[in-house]
């Protein structure tokens with residue numbers, strides 16, 4: 001994990017997942033609460049969608065308490081957060097389970113918006129996936145993840161930036177939604193980089209009037225329109241991608257580290 005944010009940025013958040021956590025430990029403080037139980041080692045670092053919340057189209061359920069954990073090591077990386085997607089019985093029904101989380105960038109701030117959102121900034125994640133799609137197919141109904149910037153006030157018309165977004169085992173991609181017409185994509189980011197061949201580092205740099213997207217330290221896209229100007233929170237949602245995964249489909253999203261920086265307002269976009 002880069003120790004210094006470098007010129008132009010102030011480090012707000014860094015999580016290397018150094019503390020192991022059992023898979024059944026990601027339990028929310030209250031059933032409908034987004035906060036993890038206060039005794040959890042990541043209670044000040046991450047929040048979770050409540051257990052049982054449906055994902056888009058109800059293709060799967062968010063179930064942190066059955067899917068999330070932190071391993072001491074995975075694929076040569078120390079301290080790795082995992083979402084272990086699988087099918088299990090919930091209330092007598094077989095359901096596909098994964099989980100969605102977002103970092104707490106200012107845990108001592110007074111409002112939820114201040115705790116989780118900012119205007120402009122830099123977001124980096126080192127990640128990979130393992131499995132999660134039907135045997136013999138990397139495009140069939142499996143699991144997927146969107147790392148996304150979403151309006152802190154939940155007013156979608158203020159914008160949405162998804163990067164990296166991907167079907168597990170597919171290619172890393174991304175989307176910039178149109179301001180005031182968010183069901184349209186203003187920009188699409190395509191790569192030929194698979195999600196499961198190696199660790200990859202994806203970075204969004206969000207400046208006033210510019211968005212720059214980096215993959216493994218190479219800038220792959222820069223856009224200067226449809227740049228949000230109001231507070232957004234960053235999180236990562238995993239679940240059924242395009243359809244409900246078959247019961248035999250299982251896999252993992254793995255995250256080695258996350259960093260989030262504030263923009264200093266002075267340094268021009270790279």
Ligand SMILES: [Ca+2]
Nearest residue numbers: 016078079256
């Ligand atoms: Ca780590």
